[in-house]
Structures are given as structure tokens and as C-alpha cells.
Amino acid sequence: MKEYKKYRKRLPLSLLEEVKEKTKDMPEARVNKILKEVHKEYRKAKVQAGESVGLVSAESLGEPGTQMTLNTFHFAGVAEMNVTVGLPRIIEILDGRKKIKTPMMEVYLKPPYNKGKDIKKLALSIKETLLKEVMSEISVDLANSSIEIILDKEKVKDIGATAGSIVKALEKQAKGTNVKKKEDTIIIKPKSKENHVAEAYKLKEKIKNIYIKGVKNIKQVLPVKRGNEFIIITSGSNLPEILEMKEVDTSRTVTNDIYEISRILGIEAARAVVINEVSKVIEAQGLNVDIRHIMLIADTMCFSGDLKGITRYGVVSEKASVLARASFETPIKHIINAALVGEVDELNSVVENVMLNQAVPVGTGLPGLVTKIK
Amino acid sequence: MAKRKRKNIVDVKNHVLIPKHKKLSEKDKKELFEKYNITLKELPKIPLDDPALADIDAKEGDVIKITRESLTTGKSIFYRGVISG
Known part of the structure; x- marks a missing residue:
């Protein structure tokens, strides 16, 4: 297994596992050759320095979004409970709203309750x-x-x-x-x-x-069977109080209220939920967006350690450049405020350089040229 | 922004959504900064009162190593700098 060890740092784990699985009974020399080829391909597939990944993500999520608008109405309303889906839900998540339209929880239970013991009574006791x-x-x-x-x-x-x-x-x-x-x-x-x-x-x-x-804010309860265990789906969300109940499996119970997750479970959990929720909506619409785009967006939203929406109050307000902020929304407000405090724009990013008709620091525009003069 | 309520009576660190958090030693921290040629300022942040840091003895300026179960690479490592809430 020496060959694999050599590549442990160079290849991602899942790729290495896949190679391992498929080359189980091959001679060592051949495995080595395969690994070498895989590594070559992997390096080719990597994103190049200076690639404008954010722009690509925006386009990749924006284009399916235009198709979603039309679909929204037909999909609205899941069998028993009304849930926000489609574009309104995506907007809600990416804006980082604190009050979402249809908060929902999936309450997992500890045994023996997850096998259906007193499920109805338990569900009713959760309901407000x-x-x-x-x-x-x-x-x-x-x-x-x-x-x-x-x-x-x-x-x-x-x-x-x-x-x-x-x-x-x-x-x-x-x-x-x-x-x-x-x-x-x-x-x-x-x-x-x-x-x-x-x-x-x-x-x-x-x-x-x-x-x-009961638990405050839980407006409706619905015990359902998922796989071979019973869970309770609730309309309305109150994670802290639900987690305190002794019948509840605290390791799996989740809510779709991202802000609540960030408060109770921390920023990393919030990131995971942003990814889950966005990809859930996109999948439900029968669209296909690469998960990496969604991951990039989630990482951006959670960068500051606090959940921030992609709005002028959220991530855009954190931009270093005045011109970049002004180009998003409310330009006059940003320019006046910057003038009042004498802000300096370093012109390090894309938008401000587009405005000034200069090469943008993206792709081949990124590296500078340094000459040694003898 | 309103101050977050972060008094958890329940233990949440076993939650499936929370990846593994670990504090970097001073030596590892220096190595990390040198490897990527960065300072603490450039790292993503994590507030000191984050529930995932509940039983980690972290202080402002520390770096937290987060081992995520990634959907694309199986396992991915992420770093966050600790800031005061």
C-alpha cells in the first residue's frame, strides 16, 4: 500500500478511495501507473489561479434561477404541509433572512420512541x-x-x-x-x-x-415514517427548546431556519445547512447545478464568522473597495460616506477596474511583470 | 446586530452538522501562515462564542482547524481565525 500513501497528500480522499477500490487486485507497478495518470488528470481539472470562480458561480446559479421563476407555482405546497420552494426559497436563503416564511423542523427521536412508541402523544406534546x-x-x-x-x-x-x-x-x-x-x-x-x-x-x-x-412557535406537528424509524416534522421552528427534550435525538434534529442554526449550532453548521437547503431546492426543481458553486456561495456567506446574506447589508458591505460597493446598490450613499471619511480605494478588485477602464485582475490580468534592470 | 444568545443547556457538539473543530498549536499556526503567506486577518473568522467552540479552550487570535466531510473530496480541511464575538 506504499503507492497510496505517496498520493495521500496530493489527491483528495474520495478520489484516492475510488482508485483503491478499482485497483484492488492489480499488480503494484500497474497501480502506480494508474495513480500517476489520475494525479495528472486531477491537476488538469483543478481551478487555475486567477480564474473568476465567483462570476462562474453566479452565472451557474443565476441561469437555472430564471427557469425556476416559472415553475414555482406548480410545485408550491408539499402533500401535507405548505413549504416555501423554488426561487422564493433560494432568495430567502441567500439573503440570509432572519424570519423565514415557512420554518420547519425534522425532529429525530431516540429509541424506543423512534420505533413509534407513543409517537402521537409525543408529537402533540411538542405542539404549541x-x-x-x-x-x-x-x-x-x-x-x-x-x-x-x-x-x-x-x-x-x-x-x-x-x-x-x-x-x-x-x-x-x-x-x-x-x-x-x-x-x-x-x-x-x-x-x-x-x-x-x-x-x-x-x-x-x-x-x-x-x-x-408544548413548545412555543411549533404550529403543526406531523409524525412520519422515514426509512425504518419515525420522525416528527413540524411547522414552525424552535431548536433550543426541542433539543432540551429527553426523547429527542440531539445529534440529528435539524431546522430549515439557517439563522437559528447559526445561533445554536455555530457557523460551520450554518454553512452546511445553506448548502443542503439550496441544493434541495435545486434538485426538487429538476435542475442541475454543481455543488461546488453552492459551496462557494455558502463559504462567502459564512466568511465573517456570522451568517451574512448576499445583500447590500451583508457580504457586499464587507467589500474593501468603495467603488465596488457603490456599483451594487445605493451608489450615492456609499460615495458620500466614503468622501466624508476620506476612504482610499486600492483598486485591487474587478468592478472598480472595469469602471476605470483598466485591466481587471482576473486570469491573465492578474500577474504583474517585474523586470530586472542591469 | 443583536447580541446572540449563546447559552446552551444542551450539549450540541455531537450534532451531525458540526464538523470536527481543533485548535492549532502556535507552531502549526506559524507553519500555516508561512505556507500560504498570509496573516490572521485574511483567514475566515469564527466568533469566540460559537457553540462549536464550547469545549475548546480558545482565545482571540487562535486558529481553528476544521475537518469537514466534503461532498466533493471526501474530507477537506478549513481554517478559521477566532475573533471576539
């Missing part, structure tokens, strides 16, 4: 439950200007709560009121002495939306 979902009746008592709530016993049992725990939740969240439980009804009375009926009606609307149980 509001008071209005577990009550069967709510009315305003005009005489006492208080509110009476009748709970739906079955629904309360389904989410694993009790009347007592609901009263506690109400006491905690509905401030300035007295909460009393009388048999099957819960009576809520405002503490203030002036008993306005209008106030009671206002309170009623507020109380309907009081959070009772």
Missing part, C-alpha cells in the same frame, strides 16, 4: 397549544363582568395537561386577574374595581390566546 384549542366554551358573565371557560376534557387529556395545570398557566400569564376553578368551569375575574363590560370582552380575546403547553 393555546387555551382556545382545549376549551369547548367561553362566555362573558355580564353581571359580574367575569369570564367563564368550559374545558374540553378529552382535548386536555390528549395534550397531557390537567385542569389544574391550565389554571396555573392562566394565573401566571393573565396578570391582574383572579383565576378560580369551580367544578368544570374556570372563572376569570379582573382585579380592578371598575368592572367595565368592554374590558371583560377585551380580556376574553386575550385569554383565548394564552399559551398552555
